[in-house]
Amino acid sequence: MLNPITICDKDIFQQVKLSCLIPTMIEGIVGRQVIAQIAAEKGIVADTHELQQAADDLRRVNNLHSAGETWIWLQKYHLSLDEFEELAAATVLSAKLAQHLFAEQLEPYFLEHQLDYTRVVMYEIVLDDEDLAMELFYALQEGEIHFHQATHQYIQDPDLRRQGGYRGLVRRNELKPEISAAVFSAQPPQILKPIVTAQGAHLILVEELIPAELTQELRYEILSALFATWLKQQVEQVEVTPQLEPEPILLQSR
Template sequence: MSKIMNVSALELLHHMKLTCQIPNVLEAIATRRIIAEAVKKAEITVEQKELQQAADSLRLANRLVKADDTWAWLQKHYLSLDDFEEIAQTNLLSAKLANHLFADQVEKFFVEHQLDFVGAITYEVVLDEEDLALELFYALQENEITFPEIARQYIQEPESRRTGGYHGIRYRRDFKPEIAAAVFAARPPQVLKPIITQTGVHLIWVEEVIKPQLNEQLRLKILGDLFSAWIKQQLEEVKVMAQLELDTQKLAKPA
């Protein structure tokens, strides 16, 4: 039979101090206050139907399919049903505030940063020797070997080898600058001439370059990025202090 160990709120706080978590917690609390004040100023309200949808989304995000799953999750995180509703409401108000502040700026931001949203589907093999990379590159040009065959022979990491060096959809920010310039100037499908970086010699097959479209998914991402930048700016303008009784002498000099 397992023993029950009780932990006090004071002990929890002490642990957070010792593990240097206080600054992150203070920032989270400040963020909640900033959002609450902005919501009040903008006179944003929540309807019961919207709150129910937000609660359903919260359950879905945490895979709480059954009522028993929800109860177990609440107990694990020491939450009540009121707490759950408050989390859902905070999420909803944050989304509505983001929309209120930046909905009319999304299209302009997309147009101004369109290049950042261009994606590329690539396969990559990183080699140690430039001569070998060039030899393989010219062999590909002559159809003497295929890129999957090169990947099977020269990629050491098992999972990457099995997928032929596939890197999925990546964006300009995901590549080193010298590689990005070549990838997004390619005419797919195209194998790029080997590119040398500090990591090694990159042999890259550009399968497709995907031009961006302002769909709902991208709109929400841009909206979220603009809102996060706004929150960061608001945090920089305030100094958050915790009302804790700290023994400064003990903090300054270890016992």
């Protein structure tokens, strides 16, 4: 059995450095402090109900369904109850500050970028041979073969083949520009003439175009993106000098 190993803050900091995580850590630390400072300046605080809700959300996200599971989780991450509450408070402040800064910009932003949030239900076969792709396209057009049959015959990836080439709900910015232009100009259901990219010849079935709708989920996504961009800009303006004071932690090796 190995002897007990003592780890202090200096050791942890050194591991962070060797893992090339310093920039990420600094960005997170400064971001948290920026949020706290600006929230205070704007009089934004977390009330008791909001803190309780945030704590409940944290437990749910981490599958902590009992006090015992929560305690084990806290020990695993070396967090005290006060630090857990601090984490919940930081979550609340971030959400409230984001609302304060960008809530009124949500609908104008959505209207301006509405096309970016339009989605397509599509199926795809990618072939190395452009001539074969054209031949298969005409065969599909003439009804000599069904798209589903073609996917089972020409898709090599087992999982994608089992799904019949289904790409899921895809947004415009998730596709290559040349593919996006053709897909979002289609009249569903429509099989597109093969599109050649560096990846190969794409044979695409456009099943449905789904117009963008400003749902609660999309509101949260846009708000989070706007806030993240803003926070990154704030962090980049801050001059940082990291300091750590060693504090021993005793870990028993197995």
